[in-house]
Amino acid sequence: MKLLYFLSFCFLGLWATAQQHHIFSQLSATGQGKVVIEQDESLKTHVLDFINKKENDGGLNGYRVQLYFGSGHNARESANKIRNQFVAQFPDVPAKVIFQEPNFKVRVGDYRTRSEALFLIKQMEGSFSGAYIVKDFIDYPQL
Numbered sequence: 013m014k015l016l017y018f019l020s021f022c023f024l025g026l027w028a029t030a031q032q033h034h035i036f037s038q039l040s041a042t043g044q045g046k047v048v049i050e051q052d053e054s055l056k057t058h059v060l061d062f063i064n065k066k067e068n069d070g071g072l073n074g075y076r077v078q079l080y081f082g083s084g085h086n087a088r089e090s091a092n093k094i095r096n097q098f099v100a101q102f103p104d105v106p107a108k109v110i111f112q113e114p115n116f117k118v119r120v121g122d123y124r125t126r127s128e129a130l131f132l133i134k135q136m137e138g139s140f141s142g143a144y145i146v147k148d149f150i151d152y153p154q155l
Contacts, residue, residue, distance in 0.1 A: 074150035075129040079140050080118035091116040094140075101139060105132065106151070122150040 080094045091109045095118050098107050107120040123129040129145045136143055 069149075071149050071151050072124075074148060075123045075126050075145050076119040076121050076148040076150065077129050077132055077136075077143050078117060078119050078146045079143050080116070082116055083114045087116040091118050094118045098140065102132075102135075119146065119148060122153065124150075 079098060080091050082090055088109075088111075095107050095109050098105075098118070098120055102120070105121050107118065110117045110119060121129060121132050123132070126145060133143055133145065
């Protein structure tokens with residue numbers, strides 16, 4: 013009985029494959045094939061909204077290396093000092109001082125993957141102790 017089910021299943025599979033091949037062969041041979049996609053209008057609206065939002069954001073999810081995090085009276089000066097030291101050693105890597113009340117942060121790099129950010133940390137060994145990788149919204153790469 014199992015053999016009969018197995019043979020029936022194989023026969024139906026071959027028949028369906030042959031029918032699909034036959035239909036597509038006819039459509040491409042006659043040039044009269046037409047595909048109509050029916051979808052809710054709200055789906056199109058949501059997709060276009062998502063595309064516009066991503067274009068206006070000016071960035072994407074990625075990783076940066078954080079060199080400094082602090083608050084207090086001299087936090088701005090400390091953050092700028094560390095940023096300037098970093099830029100002097102790594103002029104090709106973008107560096108930013110970010111203020112998120114009440115803290116100042118120095119974050120460097122725009123990396124799509126964690127391993128790219130880890131490569132920068134390996135290059136900085138000895139120069140900036142305590143640097144660590146953070147998830148961040150990074151700028152689009154320059155073309």
